[in-house]
Amino acid sequence: MSKLDKLLRELCPNGVEYKRIGDFAMCFPGATPKTTHPEYWENGTIPWMSSGEVNQEEVTFTEKKITQKGYDETSTKMVPVGTVVIALAGQGKTRGKVAITRIPLCTNQSLCAIVVDETVISKYLFHYLRSQYARIREISSGDGTRGGLNLKMIKAYVVPVPPIEVQEEIVRILDSYTEKIDELIQNLMTEITARNTQYGYYRDKLLKAETNAHKYKLGEIATVTKLAGFEFTNYVTYSENGNIIALRGLNVKNGRLDLHDVKYVDKSDFSKLERSKLHIGDMLFTYVGTVGQVAIVEEEDKYYLAPNVALIRCDKEVLLPQYMKYYFQTTQFWDKQIRRLLQSSSMQNIPMEKIRKFEIAVPPLDVQNRIVNVLDNFEKICADLNIGLPAEIEARQKQYEYYRDKLLTFAETGNTILSRAEQSRAEQSRAEQSRAEQSRAEQSTD
Template sequence: MKEQQEKYNLPRGWIWVTIGDIAILSSGGTPDRGNRSYFNGDIPWVKSGELNHGIIISTEENITLEALENSSAKIVPSGTLLIALYGSTVGKLAFLGIDAATNQAIAALKTTNSFKSKYLYYYLLHNRERLLQKRVGGAQPNISQKILEVFPIPLSSLQEQDIIVHQIESLFSKLDEAEKGLKKANNSLGIYRLGLLKSAFNGVLTKNWREDLVNDAYQELTDIKIDRKKKYEIENKKDKKIKIDYEFDYKRDDIINSWAVSSLDNLININARIGWRGLTKKEYTHEGALFLSVHSLNYGKNVVFKDVNFISIERYNESPEIKLKENDILLCKDGAGIGKVGIIKKLPDIATVNSSLLVIDSREIFNPDFLYYFFLGPDIQRLVNEKISGSAIPHLFQKDIKKFKLKVPPKLEQDKIVEILESRFTLVDNLEKTVDNVLNEIIVLKHSILKKAFEGRLVNYNSNESVENLLTTIQEEKRLYLENQKKLNYSKPKQKKQMEEKKSLLDILKESSSPISAQELWEKSTSEGDIERFYSEIKEIYHQIDELKTETESLLTIKDENK
């Protein structure tokens, strides 16, 4: 029934066949990773991550002839269509522009002279979602060679295939050109944003507006320093232990006389959770204090409080320095989201943050929005990029931020800078949304073109060629090709292959010094590219293994019997 739902009425003269009817399918293999010499050869070896809808003319790794002879890897000829079977790239396609071997996470689909390989390419591109629905397996479901072999495809005459491919590529070429221009426009808008922020914080943005301004940032900082010292002395007499916050250095800016220059240390408050204070995910609750992570910074300027965790009021009260309030700025200091920034404009309930976020209070010196844009701007983001490129685990320390020097405009000019930035950013946001909408429309239009193509509605063509006869010709060409390959293999000098030691999945896991991914386990297994067989073996031993989930993948390891 499901197979019938996948099919639809075809134009007169077309017939339904399967991919196995019109293509020769094979999969590759991975030589023993323990033998490093296997990967020092000159035979290109393609991994599934290298498939990205283009033509492969070079590979990240090369293997030796010995590696080829002692594994299930095999040479696939140039021009062959490849499709990824496994992992995050499942369903992605590419053509070989060179003779190469592949790993077992790739299926090679070789077509004959009587079938257009690009016709198959565009059909699979159009049907990727349908293929994904057929995935099987556990943590990382995959498609298999068997699934591909029985996948239905409409067969039209060879000449009509040629016309369809030509029309698709002609229309796609125009859309690709438009897409290229739109992406260039989006990139220009991003550059314009950075330019605006740069001109805001070096004084260019408000240069003309500032001419009649009498306010002076140096004097404002002097007054704030005096007021803070008075407050400290009063509180100190009451035996209240408060932090000394009036010891900050500043000077008049050399270029803009009404601006000052200072480091952020003591000007503002910067706090973070000190470690986790023993806090674990097991302590998350269904109510209590909102507990924010970097995910709340994924929605633009304003911090969003959806899909957050909760912790108990007791845990919330342990860290009063990071209890959130309106106009606090949150900056991600580590992990994949390092450098992301947001501002709290509306606080729905009491809230705090996890250890990945810095909480920044602009105090009386800065307009909070001005400080938000400063952290979004090129100076701080340059610091973030230095941390990303300089370390395997990038991290922003509080001291990195506190020692950062910046130009400080008078408060009134800060307000004006925010007003100008938000006015222009609103325009940029609207333009970006328009561009994104058109880019999405191009994606939809491409799907529509492919849908019409394989329903026989893209071109008007009446063929006198019998598609049944074409299928017979394809089948005969396949038979002759396979026979020829068999003869070639038979005529090759017999190589004495080293016997690979066949190890069970349990043995592989036991010998591994650390948890390994399902893909690595598959590469080392004896499943020989049969993903269904691999998962069948996994099921048999699942009670003996632990599955450890990271942000990007699942890792497998033997259960610790002592636990």
Template sequence: MSKLEELINTLCPNGVEYKILGEICNIVTGGEPPKDQIKSKFPQADYIYPIYSNGIGLNALWGYAKTYRIETKAITFSSIGTIGYPTLREGKFTPIIRLKVINPKNETELNIKYLKYILDIVNFNKQKSSVSNVNAKMVANIKIPVPPIEVQLEIVRILDNFSELTSELIAKLSEECSKIKKQYEYLKDKCLDFNGKIPTKRFGELARIVRGASPRPIHAFITEKSDGINWIKIGDVKVGNKYITETKEKINKIGASKSRIVKEGDFLLSNSMSFGRPYISAIEGCIHDGWLAISNFEATLTRDFLYHLLSSTKIQRILAKKASFGGAVQNLNADIVRSIELPIPPYAEQKRIAAILDQLDELYNSITKNILTEIEARKKQYEYYRDKLLTFKELS
């Protein structure tokens, strides 16, 4: 029998008491940033106290101030937008709007790390109102199990160890994935490096490159009728996919007449979000002005060779550099894409290179998929045991 089982059998054999957070915790809602603050990712001079908003991880850091609002160890979580993501904070800080702060009124009754683990499994989305936020009253009414403090501390010890081991393993797997990606990109770029021995031409001389068009307001043209035309959005494709195979929405013929038609086999290049990422359309449809369409290249370039060329590190860097102004990345317009120089090896050589890179892609995707599957399995394993440890029979 484990130590935890012994403690439960001795201290709470018939179940544990469940209490609402409002009875056992202090709950604070963030406010406006302090007046004496700077928007910075690093402390400067007297500005040493962090200000947190509702981002996740490092994105939660809003800036620094000379003063602070919270001086005790506390847990923060987002109450609107990206709801949840509890974070234990141990230094002095200030929460701003959209952030809730919670800590136990009495740590001899409720351990703060135990509370953090409990909040990790709370479904905050179930608590939110019609305006998609969680207010202090809703938080106060959340009911949690509160076993004897000895049980809480043993659970914290177990989960801390398990969490550390899981994090270490995931970090190693992620590092391995990163190394494989670098090797893959190196080999791919090597295959596409012609050392200036192959003639080049401006892309605009080899293909038709045009921007998409958006009928507005778009909701007026969305249809569910069978004769609707595919409305291709950036959200319809996942980063890493080569082909666009389906869309979530369709537009009517009037909307299509105000948009840009792409045919099966045409390339689409995102000019924002997944910046410069090429996709091949496996369907006919219409595109909005967040896309560039590339067609009529077949006389000079094979489809698969062009795909590998456009997704290569070298071309991606060229696109990013040409689209930047003053250090900030702007939208990727058609003139920028038309201006890039592309190597034009013979057709047979393009096919040979594309075949090699297709095999490399397949190998890379297989290896990384296995690693990512292992990472996901480890996360689920941790969550399973965490949830099991934090599930108690309620004392009647």
């Protein structure tokens, strides 16, 4: 018999009492000082938490800070360490997510701070409310994407409140799971970093200028261009759906295309955008903001150029696009060309005429092919690790969620403080949770 089973038998022989959050906790929102008042924000020292920062889960920092004046002249309140915070609103999946604070801070009005009394351990409540994410979103007002929670809903939400000793043991068990997940992430990240360092070393060694390599200025062997401002303003129409993607700077990362966040341009005037149509083998180069990211286009009739990204279309009888991509990622190319240009500029950008003057050492095509094949294989190993990381973490996360939900499901005591209607809703909620657990168990077995 486990320690938890023993505690439940000894301390909860007749079940566990269910209480509304408002019966054992203070619940209050924050506020946002006016951004039009710089004296509320400039050189601020008080951490100010925004809705999206619940994704930290354990909040150890905030992106923004407010001044004492900003705090004094708004209704935001200081939230003590160990407070459970839940997002009342937010885009996408934010609404209903919970976090626990590890520093004193204040919050915006779209967050509800839940400060528990001595009958509840805040970390226990944190774990429980994480298990209730789907249910909490269901009770939100409004439709699925624009709905919102409010203080009344949070205070009325019913949770099981076992004795403190039981809560402590549940927290210990669940924290051990999350610690193992954190350790796994750290180990895998260390492995990925080591592989990427090794890959970078061999890439730089392979791409050092050979004696039989010919040096060209990029403009001599490639077309270098961009989408003009008037073209974007007059002819480009962004939309959230479609088939033709405008590749922006955020879509070009670490040598490949990142299509997690894309804009479509199907309704644009393509007759005026022929120059920015992208073809297989075209290389993209970010020249504003995050400068120097590259990626190769590998599909036809799917992509157009967006602002702040340069198109480099090389003469394939002289230079292979993949070789060019790898060359642009080498340490020596960065140190001698990109970084030097950025240091001499007051803005993080490189003009087209400077890009055309980049020097590139080009060996014969057969040598380029051999180098590309070696680096492609090495890059695939690194990519497989990057794919394996989220898959392994997801598997461990599902395991944590399964045991969390099992641990946080209790028989209800007859001495409940809830009304009959509330008891019925609570029983229905637990029945739904039980069915979900059974479904997850069956999927795990499959």
